[in-house]
Amino acid sequence: MKCQKCDKPATFHITELEKGKHQQELHLCEEHARLYLTQTEPEPGSQPTLAGALAQQLAVGQTAEELEKLDKKACPVCGITFFEFRNQGRLGCPHDYIFFEKELEPLIANIHGETAHVGKRPHRYAGGTAHKTELIRMRREMKEAISEENYERASRLRDEIRRVEEQTQQSPPE
Amino acid sequence: MDLNALANSTGEWLRASGPESDIVMSSRIRLARNLAEFPFISRATDQDRNEIERQLRERILQIQSSGQLQYINVSELEGIDRQFLVERQLISREHAESHGARGVAIDGREQISLMINEEDHLRIQCMHSGLDLAAAWEQINQIDDLIEERVTYAFHPRLGYLTACPTNVGTGVRVSVMLHLPALVITKQIEKVFRSLQKISLAVRGLYGEGSQAMGDFYQISNQITLGRTELDLVQQVGDVVPVLIDYERRAREFLVREKHETLHDQVSRAYGILRTAQTISSEETMHLLSRVRMGVNLGLIPDLAIPDLNELFIHTQPAHLQKLRGVELDTEDRNIERARYLRSHLNKPDGHGAEHN
Numbered sequence: 349m350k351c352q353k354c355d356k357p358a359t360f361h362i363t364e365l366e367k368g369k370h371q372q373e374l375h376l377c378e379e380h381a382r383l384y385l386t387q388t389e390p391e392p393g394s395q396p397t398l399a400g401a402l403a404q405q406l407a408v409g410q411t412a413e414e415l416e417k418l419d420k421k422a423c424p425v426c427g428i429t430f431f432e433f434r435n436q437g438r439l440g441c442p443h444d445y446i447f448f449e450k451e452l453e454p455l456i457a458n459i460h461g462e463t464a465h466v467g468k469r470p471h472r473y474a475g476g477t478a479h480k481t482e483l484i485r486m487r488r489e490m491k492e493a494i495s496e497e498n499y500e501r502a503s504r505l506r507d508e509i510r511r512v513e514e515q516t517q518q519s520p521p522e
Numbered sequence: 523m524d525l526n527a528l529a530n531s532t533g534e535w536l537r538a539s540g541p542e543s544d545i546v547m548s549s550r551i552r553l554a555r556n557l558a559e560f561p562f563i564s565r566a567t568d569q570d571r572n573e574i575e576r577q578l579r580e581r582i583l584q585i586q587s588s589g590q591l592q593y594i595n596v597s598e599l600e601g602i603d604r605q606f607l608v609e610r611q612l613i614s615r616e617h618a619e620s621h622g623a624r625g626v627a628i629d630g631r632e633q634i635s636l637m638i639n640e641e642d643h644l645r646i647q648c649m650h651s652g653l654d655l656a657a658a659w660e661q662i663n664q665i666d667d668l669i670e671e672r673v674t675y676a677f678h679p680r681l682g683y684l685t686a687c688p689t690n691v692g693t694g695v696r697v698s699v700m701l702h703l704p705a706l707v708i709t710k711q712i713e714k715v716f717r718s719l720q721k722i723s724l725a726v727r728g729l730y731g732e733g734s735q736a737m738g739d740f741y742q743i744s745n746q747i748t749l750g751r752t753e754l755d756l757v758q759q760v761g762d763v764v765p766v767l768i769d770y771e772r773r774a775r776e777f778l779v780r781e782k783h784e785t786l787h788d789q790v791s792r793a794y795g796i797l798r799t800a801q802t803i804s805s806e807e808t809m810h811l812l813s814r815v816r817m818g819v820n821l822g823l824i825p826d827l828a829i830p831d832l833n834e835l836f837i838h839t840q841p842a843h844l845q846k847l848r849g850v851e852l853d854t855e856d857r858n859i860e861r862a863r864y865l866r867s868h869l870n871k872p873d874g875h876g877a878e879h880n
Binding site: 471 | 559675688691752753
């Protein structure tokens with residue numbers, strides 16, 4: 349089912365119960381649901397919307413040119429632009445959290461009220477993760493090289509990918 | 523996995539065996555996880571998706587010691603079978619409607635579901651009957667540990683588990699409880715409940731059946747925040763509010779019994795009467811009437827019906843279930859006729875169940 353306000357899938361289904369009226373049902377995407385809920389709940393201190401948080405953060409001290417420049421900023425690993433993220437609300441790869449850190453920080457603080465994880469940690473990660481992020485970039489670049497018919501570059505990347513894959517598989521869990 | 527056999531069985535969470543199961547239908551916890559070496563789903567190529575699906579499937583199937591997990595290749599299923607898994611709450615609607623390589627691993631009791639290539643690479647879900655969040659957490663935490671021994675999750679030392687949407691970052695935990703709150707709806711207090719829950723950062727969702735139709739008086743309460751608090755804190759936050767809501771609903775029921783007994787008994791009896799005699803009935807009306815009857819059973823107004831049977835009717839009268847049980851595809855009109863027939867046959871059993879109620 350599509351969102352009633354845009355073309356995204358509706359993931360929020362809200363039943364509005366108003367006195368003396370029939371139940372009104374709304375089917376909205378995440379962004380519009382948050383917007384709707386904060387509109388009907390205009391109290392200060394209530395949870396800001398994802399879109400609202402972004403807008404607020406973008407509006408502070410930025411000119412139209414700066415905004416345009418920010419929207420064009422693209423992750424070197426997965427290639428997603430900040431505009432695409434704003435548009436679809438989904439990030440492109442784990443490295444985005446590092447590459448867009450400055451932009452995401454206020455957004456994350458707005459959503460969660462905190463910026464540091466205090467829960468469970470996997471037994472293995474850290475050192476291996478940087479190599480693994482490299483794999484995302486190299487696989488993307490290889491695909492681009494193939495589509496540009498640059499087979500020499502593609503084959504160099506393929507060898508490099510194999511080397512990193514072997515390396516990360518051999519490294520013991522941290 | 524044989525989906526036709528699954529259609530005839532009942533998942534553990536529908537058995538009303540857990541604590542407070544007159545009001546709490548189920549307790550569910552899910553974890554969002556991603557592999558460190560692949561882009562998130564929005565930027566994944568078909569090849570990436572295939573590889574993520576292959577790696578996770580192989581590793582998930584390795585962890586089972588007694589072969590209790592069965593894998594379903596969702597991308598190869600017919601639409602009706604995908605819809606069936608949604609109605610069963612084993613996959614999400616988004617997962618059913620998505621495209622490309624994806625699948626789900628399910629245990630025989632339908633407590634565990636591991637969705638591959640949903641919004642995140644892996645979504646682990648554990649669902650228990652009644653209010654039983656502690657058991658659900660213990661189970662899901664163990665599964666997560668076992669998978670984590672075999673893969674490298676995308677994890678950031680400060681931000682925690684990295685997810686496709688920043689709303690899930692940190693723990694990746696969504697703790698939710700599905701509550702049946704008909705008396706709060708009848709007494710028009712549900713809105714107040716919504717408001718107070720939003721103030722403490724809990725989300726409320728109505729549950730839905732066919733198309734856009736409401737699923738009678740069932741509401742899902744879940745945490746919104748996933749970062750800066752431990753998993754157990756989040757489990758506790760949701761767990762702490764549920765007894766308050768149960769108490770609120772019970773008081774509303776007591777009020778109705780005390781002050782509006784005839785009206786209440788009349789509503790319940792009429793609902794039961796329609797369900798037992800209707801010749802054609804929509805999914806929406808069925809949900810609404812079953813909700814009234816469920817409350818009536820809990821209040822002792824209908825002595826000859828059991829809650830697990832009613833829970834089963836809620837699921838079995840959904841569109842895909844009806845068609846799976848009947849073994850043929852039906853259009854809306856024929857489904858309404860089949861639904862009424864199914865309800866009559868289950869509520870007017872020859873052994874006297876339901877038949878002597880007046």
